[in-house]
Amino acid sequence: MSDNTADFSVFLKEQREFYYSGATYPAEFRLAMLDMLLGSIKTREADILAALDQDLGKPAFEAFTNEIGILYLEIRHAMKNLRRWMRPERTRLEFFHLPGSGYIHKDPYGSVLIMAPWNYPFQLLASPLIGAIAGGNTAILKPSELAPATSKVFRDLVESTFDPSFLRVVEGGPEVSIALIDLDFDKIFFTGSVQVGKLVMASAARHLTPITLELGGKSPAIVDETANLEQAARKIAWGKFNNSGQTCVAPDYVLVHESVSAQFKALLAEAIRKFYGNDPSASPHYGRIINLRHHDRLTALLAGEKIHSGGGSDREARYIEPTIVEDSSWDSPLMQDEIFGPILPVLTYADLDEVEERIRSLPKPLALYVFTRNSQTERRLSHRLSYGGGGVNSTILQVASSFLPFGGVGHSGTGHYHGKASFEAFTHRKSILKQPAWYNSGLALPGSQPSLAFIRKIMH
Numbered sequence: 001m002s003d004n005t006a007d008f009s010v011f012l013k014e015q016r017e018f019y020y021s022g023a024t025y026p027a028e029f030r031l032a033m034l035d036m037l038l039g040s041i042k043t044r045e046a047d048i049l050a051a052l053d054q055d056l057g058k059p060a061f062e063a064f065t066n067e068i069g070i071l072y073l074e075i076r077h078a079m080k081n082l083r084r085w086m087r088p089e090r091t092r093l094e095f096f097h098l099p100g101s102g103y104i105h106k107d108p109y110g111s112v113l114i115m116a117p118w119n120y121p122f123q124l125l126a127s128p129l130i131g132a133i134a135g136g137n138t139a140i141l142k143p144s145e146l147a148p149a150t151s152k153v154f155r156d157l158v159e160s161t162f163d164p165s166f167l168r169v170v171e172g173g174p175e176v177s178i179a180l181i182d183l184d185f186d187k188i189f190f191t192g193s194v195q196v197g198k199l200v201m202a203s204a205a206r207h208l209t210p211i212t213l214e215l216g217g218k219s220p221a222i223v224d225e226t227a228n229l230e231q232a233a234r235k236i237a238w239g240k241f242n243n244s245g246q247t248c249v250a251p252d253y254v255l256v257h258e259s260v261s262a263q264f265k266a267l268l269a270e271a272i273r274k275f276y277g278n279d280p281s282a283s284p285h286y287g288r289i290i291n292l293r294h295h296d297r298l299t300a301l302l303a304g305e306k307i308h309s310g311g312g313s314d315r316e317a318r319y320i321e322p323t324i325v326e327d328s329s330w331d332s333p334l335m336q337d338e339i340f341g342p343i344l345p346v347l348t349y350a351d352l353d354e355v356e357e358r359i360r361s362l363p364k365p366l367a368l369y370v371f372t373r374n375s376q377t378e379r380r381l382s383h384r385l386s387y388g389g390g391g392v393n394s395t396i397l398q399v400a401s402s403f404l405p406f407g408g409v410g411h412s413g414t415g416h417y418h419g420k421a422s423f424e425a426f427t428h429r430k431s432i433l434k435q436p437a438w439y440n441s442g443l444a445l446p447g448s449q450p451s452l453a454f455i456r457k458i459m460h
């Protein structure tokens with residue numbers, strides 16, 4: 001269902017009035033709304049799983065852990081910590097501010113917009129929503145039109161649980177998104193592609209609206225000659241082929257040291273076989289591609305590439321076999337943009353200078369994974385290369401923690417969320433200096449200022 005004929009400015013006005021009523025301010029309200037969100041997800045678990053199956057053929061284990069279970073942990077974490085997060089932070093002061101006190105008030109932004117993509121279509125709407133509610137905001141939520149079944153379940157959930165002056169779902173395609181980002185929301189939280197992220201940022205700039213951009217990009221996994229190759233292969237295969245490679249933090253490609261490349265590729269193929277059997281199309285653990293456009297885009301990327309294993313596809317079923325590609329060139333179409341599907345190019349390197357130089361020449365990735373047993377290599381790659389966040393001897397799990405802020409840098413995004421970072425993404429740190437009503441030092445007032453020489457001495 002598309003809302004493209006609706007007047008979204010009326011929705012925003014209505015939410016703004018609700019926000020100005022002060023209703024969203026008290027911790028009690030926020031906690032009650034988080035509890036209602038938790039309860040409404042719980043009662044709809046079966047509907048959510050069915051919708052994710054319909055949109056993406058998501059296996060039930062994957063769908064529950066990635067899209068539902070993770071939300072339960074996040075909501076409980078927010079409920080447990082909310083009062084502490086909301087508490088004003090007292091600060092120290094300069095001597096010339098005394099007598100007085102300084103504190104930081106965690107101010108809700110007000111009325112916010114949350115826009116989501118189709119790959120984790122439920123979780124990527126609900127997870128920022130936890131932060132928006134915890135932060136004391138109202139929200140308009142725009143699901144992806146490319147996951148219509150999940151969009152519908154999410155809308156039903158919100159409409160039957162919350163007042164639209166507090167939370168409202170608006171459905172539709174890019175035209176609806178364009179109309180929404182044109183409005184002067186108090187904050188926009190966008191998850192999606194780099195290309196649309198730029199449009200959102202440009203639109204937000206017109207109103208100077210604060211933004212969080214959770215984008216994507218080509219995230220490398222680097223496997224050196226000291227790595228535990230068997231574990232590296234299993235963890236990379238799992239991180240890559242979860243959700244059929246349609247994961248923003250999935251390893252996009254592998255850079256493996258040339259001395260262990262053949263062994264690593266064989267182990268990778270073996271891991272795939274162990275996970276999904278000889279025919280992954282019959283596996284209950286393997287999902288499907290979101291739509292035919294993406295299916296065709298992905299299969300076209302294989303043209304002219306050397307396939308190490310996999311490569312099969314079934315257009316009607318939107319199925320692409322987990323595929324390893326070897327000896328790709330940096331100029332090949334496969335290596336230009338985020339692959340966002342179950343195709344894993346494995347490239348080799350001879351020394352780490354080459355790896356550093358190459359990664360620095362590309363847009364900053366959302367994630368980077370280092371597989372090594374050498375602590376110098378670990379530090380060199382994970383500290384000195386710029387990327388959103390990542391793992392050492394681990395893939396994709398960094399996103400599944402309420403204690404690790406998640407976000408990109410540069411091309412892969414701006415801002416963070418998850419856990420306390422979600423509360424911070426939806427609140428402004430408002431600094432307040434309070435002085436006694438009766439007091440005025442007069443120190444800076446023209447006519448009673450001390451000499452500049454004296455001031456120079458004490459401010460140096």
Ligand code: NAD
Binds near residue numbers: 120143195216249
């Ligand atoms: P997308 O940018 O095409 O769509 C995201 C949202 O933007 C949708 O709601 C869509 O309706 C809207 N949109 C589409 N075209 C628009 C336009 N011209 N103007 C305004 N809004 C528009 O992204 P997608 O294809 O749904 O998702 C895939 C991308 O999202 C990948 O790049 C992936 O890496 C990224 N992603 C990032 C994260 C993260 O947390 N960093 C998570 C998931 C996906």
